[in-house]
Amino acid sequence: xxxxxxxxxxxxxxxxxxxxxxxxxxxxxxxxxxxxxxxxxxxxxxxxxxxxxxxxxxxxxxxxxxxxxxxxxxxxxxxxxxxxxxxxxxxxxxxxxxxxxxxxxxxxxxxxxxxxxxxxxxxxxxxxxxxxxxxxxxxxxxxxxxxxxxxxxxxxxxxxxxxxxxxxxxxxxxxxxxxxxxxxxxxxxxxxxxxxxxxxxxxx
Amino acid sequence: xxxxxxxxxxxxxxxxxxxxxxxxxxxxxxxxxxxxxxxxxxxxxxxxxxxxxxxxxxxxxxxxxxxxxxxxxxxxxxxxxxxxxxxxxxxxxxxxxxxxxxxxxxxxxxxxxxxxxxxxxxxxxxxxxxxxxxxxxxxxxxxxxxxxxxxxxxxxxxxxxxxxxxxxxxxxxxxxxxxxxxxxxxxxxxxxxxxxxxxxxxxxxxxxxxxxxxxxxxxxxxxxxxxxxxxxxxxxx
Numbered sequence: 001x002x003x004x005x006x007x008x009x010x011x012x013x014x015x016x017x018x019x020x021x022x023x024x025x026x027x028x029x030x031x032x033x034x035x036x037x038x039x040x041x042x043x044x045x046x047x048x049x050x051x052x053x054x055x056x057x058x059x060x061x062x063x064x065x066x067x068x069x070x071x072x073x074x075x076x077x078x079x080x081x082x083x084x085x086x087x088x089x090x091x092x093x094x095x096x097x098x099x100x101x102x103x104x105x106x107x108x109x110x111x112x113x114x115x116x117x118x119x120x121x122x123x124x125x126x127x128x129x130x131x132x133x134x135x136x137x138x139x140x141x142x143x144x145x146x147x148x149x150x151x152x153x154x155x156x157x158x159x160x161x162x163x164x165x166x167x168x169x170x171x172x173x174x175x176x177x178x179x180x181x182x183x184x185x186x187x188x189x190x191x192x193x194x195x196x197x198x199x200x201x202x203x204x
Numbered sequence: 205x206x207x208x209x210x211x212x213x214x215x216x217x218x219x220x221x222x223x224x225x226x227x228x229x230x231x232x233x234x235x236x237x238x239x240x241x242x243x244x245x246x247x248x249x250x251x252x253x254x255x256x257x258x259x260x261x262x263x264x265x266x267x268x269x270x271x272x273x274x275x276x277x278x279x280x281x282x283x284x285x286x287x288x289x290x291x292x293x294x295x296x297x298x299x300x301x302x303x304x305x306x307x308x309x310x311x312x313x314x315x316x317x318x319x320x321x322x323x324x325x326x327x328x329x330x331x332x333x334x335x336x337x338x339x340x341x342x343x344x345x346x347x348x349x350x351x352x353x354x355x356x357x358x359x360x361x362x363x364x365x366x367x368x369x370x371x372x373x374x375x376x377x378x379x380x381x382x383x384x385x386x387x388x389x390x391x392x393x394x395x396x397x398x399x400x401x402x403x404x405x406x407x408x409x410x411x412x413x414x415x416x417x418x419x420x421x422x423x424x425x426x427x428x429x430x431x432x433x434x435x436x437x438x439x440x441x
Contacts (some may be wrong), residue, residue, distance in 0.1 A: 032309075032310070032323060035305045041296065044295075056249075063245045078232070116428075118432055137346055172226065177418035178419055179369075
């Protein structure tokens with residue numbers, strides 16, 4: 001069983017279990033099978049720019065390189081903030097209690113979502129107080145880091161209409177408030193009455 | 205990327221849709237303080253991976269001996285090369301194929317296969333002759349965040365003075381309503397949004413914010429509800 005996460009709300013400490021939630025759990029999945037003209041199975045591979053090198057899953061790596069393009073060991077790399085100050089390691093959120101702060105809807109709506117977890121009380125713990133506040137429409141946030149790292153994500157705790165609690169992890173987006181003189185240019189990259197209650201999410 | 209969208213008066217305009225990036229505070233630097241970056245490199249190709257190496261030898265023990273004696277898994281000329289402008293291709297035993305038949309195998313959450321059908325590649329409907337529709341269906345922010353997970357988001361931007369007014373007015377209306385607007389595509393205005401041909405369909409919601417004489421219009425994309433899986437919800441009740 002995964003480690004419980006300790007939360008603190010209004011001075012009351014309690015523990016929750018996290019269970020990851022994704023589309024597959026809710027709606028199933030769609031897999032693609034492909035065949036050539038003679039019905040031989042075909043697989044997707046990556047073709048390098050030389051036009052001949054074929055790469056399978058796991059055939060690539062991410063290397064850190066300097067501005068000159070030389071490879072550099074991770075142990076030689078420092079992490080600094082925008083002012084050039086060296087950053088301290090952010091401890092895992094599972095190591096100590098996490099204080100919940102009331103959050104604004106607009107802050108949550110600015111979040112670039114990375115993952116979603118369902119929350120359940122850990123054995124011998126009670127999250128009734130949290131559920132009561134969530135049912136009143138309150139949402140909470142706190143800095144979250146799954147393991148020790150450089151930068152914490154932001155976690156929001158939200159309840160749905162069925163009184164279930166969820167934790168949504170992500171990072172704040174850089175939103176731009178645009179003025180008249182900040183017109184964008186198009187880039188070259190390709191890329192009946194409806195009620196919101198009738199929206200289908202099932203294998204769209 | 206361009207997006208053709210209509211306003212409450214059913215007037216449409218092509219404006220820009222831009223990606224949003226996280227506001228990162230961390231910068232990686234080398235010992236001199238110069239920034240470093242990540243670069244995708246080649247680790248191994250299909251002619252040097254395990255199945256290919258085993259194919260040339262009788263058994264695993266022989267391969268193990270060769271790995272100790274020599275470096276058959278490494279191509280010194282190629283490995284470590286920067287990977288840029290790569291493409292995804294279909295490959296059979298005979299090499300790259302250009303004509304393939306694709307099927308979708310649809311599984312339920314419990315893993316049972318529900319359907320197998322020829323792949324449907326929906327065309328993009330973000331920038332066509334038919335603009336995305338201002339449906340007039342508003343949902344309060346408080347309600348929306350408790351119902352949907354917004355798995356992707358983009359920002360709309362004007363491309364000239366006329367479209368500044370067009371988007372500013374939309375953002376102002378949404379800001380004052382403190383609501384998200386359901387946006388749909390297609391002739392009938394009843395289709396989810398597809399950004400690229402064959403891409404994932406999303407339910408889309410438009411949010412507007414105003415600060416003085418500037419605006420922020422965010423297109424929230426969702427392909428997931430904020431709910432527990434059915435089986436689990438039934439077990440819990």
